[in-house]
Amino acid sequence: MAEPRISLITLGSRNLAKSRRFYVDGFGWEPVFENEEIIFYQLNGVILATFADAALKEDMVAGELYRPGAFAIAHNVREEGEVEALMTDLAAAGGRILRRADAPPIGGLRGYVADPDEHAWEIAYNPGFAIDNDGNILFGT
Amino acid sequence: MAEPRISLITLGSRNLAKSRRFYVDGFGWEPVFENEEIIFYQLNGVILATFADAALKEDMVAGELYRPGAFAIAHNVREEGEVEALMTDLAAAGGRILRRADAPPIGGLRGYVADPDEHAWEIAYNPGFAIDNDGNILFGT
Numbered sequence: 486m487a488e489p490r491i492s493l494i495t496l497g498s499r500n501l502a503k504s505r506r507f508y509v510d511g512f513g514w515e516p517v518f519e520n521e522e523i524i525f526y527q528l529n530g531v532i533l534a535t536f537a538d539a540a541l542k543e544d545m546v547a548g549e550l551y552r553p554g555a556f557a558i559a560h561n562v563r564e565e566g567e568v569e570a571l572m573t574d575l576a577a578a579g580g581r582i583l584r585r586a587d588a589p590p591i592g593g594l595r596g597y598v599a600d601p602d603e604h605a606w607e608i609a610y611n612p613g614f615a616i617d618n619d620g621n622i623l624f625g626t
Numbered sequence: 627m628a629e630p631r632i633s634l635i636t637l638g639s640r641n642l643a644k645s646r647r648f649y650v651d652g653f654g655w656e657p658v659f660e661n662e663e664i665i666f667y668q669l670n671g672v673i674l675a676t677f678a679d680a681a682l683k684e685d686m687v688a689g690e691l692y693r694p695g696a697f698a699i700a701h702n703v704r705e706e707g708e709v710e711a712l713m714t715d716l717a718a719a720g721g722r723i724l725r726r727a728d729a730p731p732i733g734g735l736r737g738y739v740a741d742p743d744e745h746a747w748e749i750a751y752n753p754g755f756a757i758d759n760d761g762n763i764l765f766g767t
Binding site for chain 2: 486487488489490491492493494495496497512513514517518525526527528529530531532533538541544545546547549550551552553554555556557558559560561562563567571574583584589597602604605607609614616617619620621622623624625
């Protein structure tokens with residue numbers, strides 16, 4: 486059995502400078518490493534990488550990669566009021582609003598913003614999921 | 627500035643039973659919640675969700691979602707020998723090998739396996755990235 490773990494999420498990018506603006510100016514995250522091909526951001530025990538499309542395809546030995554892909558990454562916030570504020574910042578940094586913030590069936594508040602490479606981020610306030618001091622989420626606590 | 631955090635990764639699924647087999651029998655991860663539409667797995671401070679495609683599209687208000695998407699999720703292991711062993715388990719549980727394990731330019735060992743919904747997992751041993759006791763990864767340490 487493998488330990489239950491994700492180590493990195495790597496997002497293909499068509500234009501790393503535009504992507505960088507979204508993550509640095511929109512989320513306010515600082516790269517821990519960057520060159521012309523890849524940028525790394527240290528998150529809560531997980532590294533986010535944005536990687537030039539051609540290099541990602543070569544590394545994966547993928548035929549063709551498509552967008553938007555059938556996935557979303559969620560960033561949960563601690564206070565309900567942070568959802569719309571962050572979505573506004575992300576849109577101002579080159580993101581595209583997919584769904585304005587509203588209440589999902591389980592309660593709370595969430596909206597979706599696509600990054601400049603069409604990768605979907607859900608920005609959510611979910612009172613049913615605890616966020617600890619390190620920013621980690623625990624299911625149903 | 628938003629805290630540097632990913633809370634959930636949600637992967638669209640065309641067949642949750644096949645997907646479940648890959649994560650439960652392949653990785654050996656136990657769901658913390660499941661119904662006909664969604665399955666949650668608690669990982670290192672991040673939750674992995676597999677969500678029926680139609681429900682994900684409705685939640686995101688997405689037009690069309692495509693696969694394979696331009697992204698990969700990495701699961702790093704602690705010992706080099708674990709890479710091929712885990713890839714074998716994943717292939718036996720319905721995964722498809724995209725790239726057999728070999729050494730990337732930075733050293734170590736990595737391969738890629740697609741889950742039954744064509745989402746790419748990189749299985750990697752990277753001696754340059756430390757994995758702490760909680761399974762978290764720290765860049766360049």
